[in-house]
Amino acid sequence: MAHPIHEANEFSPYGNLTRQEFYLKHHILHQKGFMINRQKMKIYTQSWQPSDLSVKLKGLVGMIHGYSSKSSWLFELNAAVIVEKLEEKMAHPIHEANEFSPYGNLTRQEFYLKHHILHQKGFMINRQKMKIYTQSWQPSDLSVKLKGLVGMIHGYSSESSWLFELNAVAIAKSGFFVCALDLQGHGFSEGPRYHFTNFNDLVNDCLQYFDSARTSHPELPHFLYGESLGSSMALLVCLQQKTAWNGLIVSGVARGSWKKKFIPVWLLNKLIEAVVFFAPSWRVPFFRSPASISYKEDWKRKLEERSPNRHTCGKLTAAVGLQFQKFTEYIERNCHGLTVPILILHGGDDMVCEVTGAKRLYNSVASKDKTLKIYEGMWHQFIGEPNETVEEVVNTILSWIEVRAEVTSAE
Incomplete structure (x- = not known):
């Protein structure tokens, strides 16, 4: 399985695809939203999992990005490859x-x-x-x-x-x-x-x-x-x-x-x-x-x-x-x-x-x-x-x- 980074280019981590086309290609179900924390701030959250919901999930992986980064863009390519890898080994x-x-x-x-x-x-x-x-x-x-x-x-x-x-x-x-x-x-x-x-x-x-x-x-x-x-x-x-x-x-x-x-x-x-x-x-x-x-x-x-x-x-x-x-x-x-x-x-x-x-x-x-x-x-x-x-x-x-x-x- 090729890491999604191979598709990225200088302008987009999704290469020549839209974000939705990227998820479709990699068979990813992506969900996003906001939670309200203790300080009443809106905190952006998202998740990725195999789009085939009949797949028995092997586990949960929580991910935290680094300083001046974010959970989307380049960071999420690693999330996508983990989901694909879990599906390969499990399904x-x-x-x-x-x-x-x-x-x-x-x-x-x-x-x-x-x-x-x-x-x-x-x-x-x-x-x-x-x-x-x-x-x-x-x-x-x-x-x-x-x-x-x-x-x-x-x-x-x-x-x-x-x-x-x-x-x-x-x-x-x-x-x-x-x-x-x-x-x-x-x-x-x-x-x-x-x-x-x-x-x-x-x-x-x-x-x-x-x-x-x-x-x-x-x-x-x-x-x-x-x-x-x-x-x-x-x-x-x-x-x-x-x-x-x-x-x-x-x-x-x-x-x-x-x-x-x-x-x-x-x-x-x-x-x-x-x-x-x-x-x-x-x-x-x-x-x-x-x-x-x-x-x-x-x-x-x-x-x-x-x-x-x-x-x-x-x-x-x-x-x-x-x-x-x-x-x-x-x-x-x-x-x-x-x-x-x-x-x-x-x-x-x-x-x-x-x-x-x-x-x-x-x-x-x-x-x-x-x-x-x-x-x-x-x-x-x-x-x-x-x-x-x-x-x-x-x-x-x-x-x-x-x-x-x-x-x-x-x-």
């Missing part, structure tokens, strides 16, 4: 979601309009000649100087739209260009539903799309975020592109330990390869759908299941189970070569991917700038937690990215 779109729609009572387009988001979507053709759905979000005010680019990769049986995109919008509102794709067999992308036979195909799709996005924004710092399966894809991308990214954020990472809970010993190693050979698309009946144990709040689990793009069965196929085993073992062997700054987030009560995997990843990577944050009591998908926890996690992500974006931009 996560999850507050508007309900059991039936992540956009609440709004249409998707009304949702973007309310949050001042420019949304673009399309398809790319991958190496296998498949149509892969892509989309991006950024502030609708194109005069805003972007802080960085954030690529996002969703998890297994999820998608880049619906609940997942609420985090994308929250990050975009803070001044970032955010982009994501639907993995093969997920969302609007082509491919057998929730089924793939080679994890490198998914990694190649990510490389193709994010390379294009980064090429379109070469001046920005570049960050990569992945959750669950997406965290493994993000790790694999960064292992291939060692210096291309300025930061990596992984949430709910799987690192070998997941298999003990979901795939019995008899199905592992050579035996699972035999099963895949004869029935690669067989859905393992004793494997619980990840969504059923990923969302702590029941209404959010139901909302996820109501996605128009969701397949009725979210269970792993035998081939996917084998691929999980292969890429987690690959990451296990090679993550010591990871030097990118990394933020690792994990739920203390994650029933899909054990927290020990996150701890081992933290201890194994060679990154000098590495942070491990474990949220006690949190399940696999942090968007499925109470809204206050969702805000806490996203604010942690934003603060981590913003610090490193500033350092990169200053270099």
